[in-house]
Amino acid sequence: MATVTHGPLQAAVDSSVANKLTNPKVQLLLKRIGLQYQRTDEIILSEVAVASESVVRIPVGEELLLSLSVDKIALSEVFAFKSAEDAQLGLMGLLELLDFPIEVDLEQRRAEGWFISEDRHFLLTWPEELSSETAPAQVIINGQSSVISSQSLRSESDDLYIDADILSDWFGIGMEFDFVDLTLKLHPETPLPVQRRWARKNRKSSTRSTYSNIAVLPWRESTYQAYSHPLVDVQLYGSTSNNGLVGGYSVLGSQDLAYLNAEYYMGGNDADIISDLRLKLTKESTKADLLGPLRATQYQLGDITPVNAGIGNTGGLSRGGRFSNYDIGRVVDHDKINLNGDIQPGWDIELYRNGLFIASQLSLKNGRYEFNDIELLFGDNQFEMIFYGPQGQVETKSKQVFVNSNALTSKESNYGVSVTEVGKSLFGISGLGKVGHQGWLVSGLYQQGVTDWLSFSLGHASMLAKDGDDKQSYSLGSNMSLFDNLLLQASYEIEPDAVQQGLFSARTRIGDHSLGLRYNWRQTNLPDNILQDSETNQYDLNLSGRLFADSALPLSYQTNWNHFLSNTGTRRDSVTQQVTFNSYGMLVNNKLSWYQSVSQLDENERITGNLRLQRSFGRVSTRFSAGYRLSPESELTILSLDSYIPITSQLQSELSLDFFPITDKYNTELGLTWHEEKYSLNSNINYDDDGDWSIAVNYRFSFGYEPITSQFFTSRHSLANQGSMMVRVFEDENANGVFDEGEPIVEGAKVKGLQSHRQALSNENGVAMLQGMQNNLTTDIVLDRDSFDDPFLLPAIPGISITPRKGSIEVMDFPVVTASELEGTVYVKNAMGTEKPAAYVTVNLVDDNDKLIATAETEFDGYYLFTDLLPGHYRASIDSSYISRKKLHGADELELSFKASGDIINGADFTLDQIQFAKGYVVNLGDFHSLDILKTYWGIVRRNPDNVLTYEAFYVFNEANEKYMLNVAFYKESVQAQNSCQSLAAAGLYCNVEAFEFEL
Incomplete structure (x- = not known):
């Protein structure tokens, strides 16, 4: 059936509360709500009076308002009438909530469409009078016809009500009624459209939560300034002991200076007012637009870490400069990683990977920690650094690196270049290198991705030594990723006429277990009269992972095997086994190491271990460790106990005990820390069995400048880093x-x-x-x-x-x-001029840029509400799909404006007029994909000398099949149309008769 729709847009705004209260539909709603509360009160009283009564006695025929839900998804309310078995549900209301495209025409007593999938066709017809004496209703589902007793249906002015068990059979939906709470739960055999939508929404939400570390709001760039107020960490300390009085300070700061970021460190003591001074200037850009044609992402000047251009270890801080185009924040080397930074002196740092201890640095004096060249496992590498402060602070910093492919993709490249004076700091106050290793070092590394699974690297380093011979080295490397589960690396480095070495590694992952194999070969050219290792071979095997991950006692383990062999016969072997489990509030770690060394001079073998336990007892946190030796003799080497006891929310105490069984010595330390929001103050007393004692005080704070309030502020937390x-x-x-x-x-x-x-x-x-x-x-x-x-x-x-x-x-x-609010009611007016509330109508709200801001769906009484509206100009309108589907005249848009102080606009009502149609039959001369072809065909037919057509033709676009229909002769009755079609057929024209309706 084709439909032609037209008509002016209309809008009606009724703001009179009195008119609403006199509206019969509103009165009906109030009555229904009253009945619902009345029934609830009656049910409660009934349950109190008769405790054994398990069935709610609601009279048959009583009108109900049931809350509908499926899979804990609250849909809305649906009208129903109580029946002898359960209830009769409103067909139109139910179809709207289930989102089944089935059109119900109460005047024609017909419902037709499909549900769940388009191949499930549905057609229902019922007689005008519903009684036992009239013909039964008929339903056709997927071509299967059946009849329904008219007594199972109830016709009202607003809907057709059908027994719930019949609806359940038709649509394959189980129904669970609760007449105490007036709820109806659906249990569909096939997921409903609303369930599918929620599933899609949840999948999107899951995706978003998986990538919750990715910011999504508009980004504002942080620009470098000529000068910004610094963020500074300050630490002051002093101590007295039986050896005298000492004191000192350290300052760690960071700020913008000359459109660069400046990081600086200065420390001193009573013997040397400035014992250490460092400065590093950095500029970074994610746009790779630094240094002109070099397209660098970062450059640094001052005290920097040089580029590692070969197989050897990464060098320490030196004065100079470096630049690179490495992606900011991205790990560019999937073989090893450097974890370093600045920190106040006196801190202890422990490094863990996947919960297993790797290394530590204790009582740092130079204000810097460096964990360089830490090997990366295949798969997940969860690094955690635990910082133990001299004032009892415990801080953590984590970094995750996931390795399962090459660091570079196809045709991607990067580089890094540095020029440093090894062993010298920028200000020359603190020496950073060893004697014999000083000089100027120029190093560079270039990496190129050939494919997504193959890349290579070229490196060069040139050492202009201050003393001794200059040195040159060249390196060539390759990385390969195979089968999505195997990483291979091969590198070769040569220092002409001096040293050459090679490295090969393979890493993979099997389930929760990572496996790595590394082989390193090194050859040194030495005079024949020097008895040193001129050729060495080293093998490393690493196996780590988790066992019983889903049990109450998950176990993390790591096993390392190392074998070293030289041409002089020196052999070193070691096996280290580390096991950790963390469960029931207790962390247990045990590390056991076997080491054997054989050379021409001696032979040595030992087995040592360390056990560590951590457990909190209420507010008290304890850490116990025991060092032991199993070979050549079994003995305890050290026992340590640390307890952290909070006295108040601001005052904490720490007690440390160390005992050395071999020498029968002990050491004790008691510390008190006072935490304020703006600073922290720590004092500790140390005493040992030799009578040595010390008393120390540490004062720590950080400060900065607030640009908004133009005031300085202080904090006990570190700000500079x-x-x-x-x-x-x-x-x-x-x-x-x-x-x-x-x-x-x-x-x-x-x-x-x-x-x-x-x-x-x-x-x-x-x-x-x-x-x-x-x-x-x-x-x-x-x-x-x-x-x-x-x-x-x-x-x-x-x-x-x-x-x-x-x-x-x-x-x-x-x-x-x-916030502003908008509320109103949507009505539908029929041909008689009677208005009734329109339920489940979508109302759209757009801004001045035609951007959809929000949508609202009317309730069963036609009421809609928009909340949390921002200031601005909006337009409210009825969704066009609803108007088209219900064959209504659209209403004019409502122009709205809200102020920043908040407005509440009520009475923003819409009245939608039902479109009136003249129904009948037309003679169709054919359907055409093109309007031009239709007109051409009509011209040929009109010029035919035998033409018998006496009526004007018209065409209609059929949205169902997207074709143009050529029609002639509109008739009220089918017989008239059939007669006309027969006359045309006799004249040799193709035609057929179709039902048709004209919009009036």
């Missing part, structure tokens, strides 16, 4: 997005950095300070609306994303406004 952000939250009274003098600030608002996992509350100045944000990790900055004291306030913008930098304080003004 990470980024910070200041956010001012204010009420944007004029909706211009800018803080203007006199606009109210918002105190107590929670500001969140989502990916950096930081949050802070705005203070009395409306300013929230996010500290300790991870460098180069882009994070979304948002407001938590639940933290507002005023529930009607909402953020005026979703937020922004930033990429924090060391020494940089990002500043943002975050506007909030008062």
Whole structure:
């Protein structure tokens, strides 16, 4: 059936409460709600009076309003009538909620369409009078016809009500009624459209949560400044002992200087006012637009780490410069990694990978930690560094590196170049190298991806030695990824007439277990009279993973085997086994090592181990460790116990005991730490059995400058090594997005950095300070609306994303406004002029740019509501698909405007007129894909001398088959159309008769 629709748009706005209350549909709604509460009260009273009564007695024929749900998805309410078995449900209301494209025509007593899938055709017809004496209703589903007793149906002015068990059989949906809570739960055999939509939505949500570390809000670039106020960490210390009085300080800072980031460290003591001084200037860009044609992403000047251009170890800090185009924040070497940084002196650091101890650095004196050339396993590498401060602080820093392919993709390349004076610092105050290793070092490394599974590298280093001969080295390497589960590496390095060495490694993963094999060969050209190892071979095998991962006692393990052999007969073998499990609040770690060395001079073998236990008992945290030796003799070497005991929320105590069984010596230390928000103060007393004692005091704080309030601030947390952000939250009274003098600030608002996992509350100045944000990790900055004291306030913008930098304080003004609301009712008016509420109608709200802002669906009484609307101009309209599907005249759009102070607009009603049709039959002369072809065909027919046509033709576009229908002769009755078609057929024209309706 083709339909021609036309007509003017209409809108009606009824803001009179009195008119609404006199509306019969509103009165019916109030009656229904009253009956529902009345029934609930009756049920409760009935249950109290007769405890054994298990069935709610609702009279047959009573009108019900049931809450419909499927898979915990609340759909809406559906009207029903109580039946003897359960209930009769409204067909139109149910189909709307299930989203089945079945059209119900109450006037024609016909429902037709499909459900679940297009091959499940549905057709229902029923008689005008529903009684036992009239003909039964008939339903055809997938070509199978059946009849339904008219007593199973109930015809009302608003819907056709059908027994629930019949609907259940038709659509394959189990129904579970609860007449106490007035609910209806659906249990479909095949997932419903609404279930599929929710599943798709959940899949998208899962995807988003999987990639929750990716910021999605508009990004604001952090630009370098000529000068920015510094972020500085300060530590002061002093101690007295039976050996005298000592004291010192250290300063660690970071800021923008000359459009670069400056990091500096200075330390001194009572003997040397400046014993160490370092400076590094850095500039980074994710756009690779630094240094002109070099397209670098980073360059550094000052005290830097040189580029490792070969197989050897990475060098330490030296003065010079370096530049590269490595992606910022990306690991460019999938074989090994460097983890280093600046820190205040006196800290202990432990490094773990996948929960297993790797290395430690104790009581750092130079304000820097360096874990260089840490091998990467195939698969997941979860690194965690635990920092133990001299004042009892415990901090952690983590980094994840996942290795399962080449670091470079096809045709991708990168490079790094450095020029350094080895063994010298920028200011020459602290020596960084060893005597005999000083000089100028120029090193560079170039890597090129050939395919996604093959890459190669070229390296060169030139050492201009201060003393001795200059040295040159060249390296060639290749990486290969095979079968998505095997990484191969081969490297060769040569120093002409001096040294050559090679490296081969293979890494793979089997289930939860990583396996790595490494072979290193080195040959040195030495005079014949020097008895040294001129050729060495070294083999390493590493196996690590997890056992019983799904049990209550998951076990992490790592086994290392090393074999070293030289041409002089020197052989060294070692096996290290480490096992860790963390369960029931206890961490247990045991490391057992066997070592054997055989040379021409001696032979040595030993077995040593270390056991570590960590457990918290209420508020007390304890750490116990025991060092032991099993060979050549079995004995304990050291026993240690550390206890952290919080006394108050600000005062903490630490007690450490060390006992050395071999020498029968002990050492004790008691520490007290006072934590304030702006500083921390620590004192400790140390005593041993030799009578040596010491008393020390440490004072630590950090400070910076607030650009918004023009005030200095202090904190006990480190600021220099990470980024910070200041956010001012204010009420944007004029909706211009800018803080203007006199606009109210918002105190107590929670500001969140989502990916950096930081949050802070705005203070009395409306300013929230996010500290300790991870460098180069882009994070979304948002407001938590639940933290507002005023529930009607909402953020005026979703937020922004930033990429924090060391020494940089990002500043943002975050506007909030008062939310506006829009509410109204949608009515449908029939040909008699009677209005009734329209349920489940989609109302759209768009802005000035025609962007869809929100949608709302009317309730069973036609009511719709939009909340949390921002200031601006909007247009509200009825969704066009509903108007087309229901064959209605559209209503005019409503022009709306909301202020920043918040508006509530009610009575924004729509009245939709039903389209009136003249129904009959037409003689169809054919369907055409093209309108031009239709007109050409009609011209030929009209010019035919034997033409018997006496009526004007018209055409209609049929949206169902996307064809143009050529029609003539509109008749009220089918017989008339058939007679005309027979006359045309006799004249040699093809035709057929089709039902048709004209819009009036």
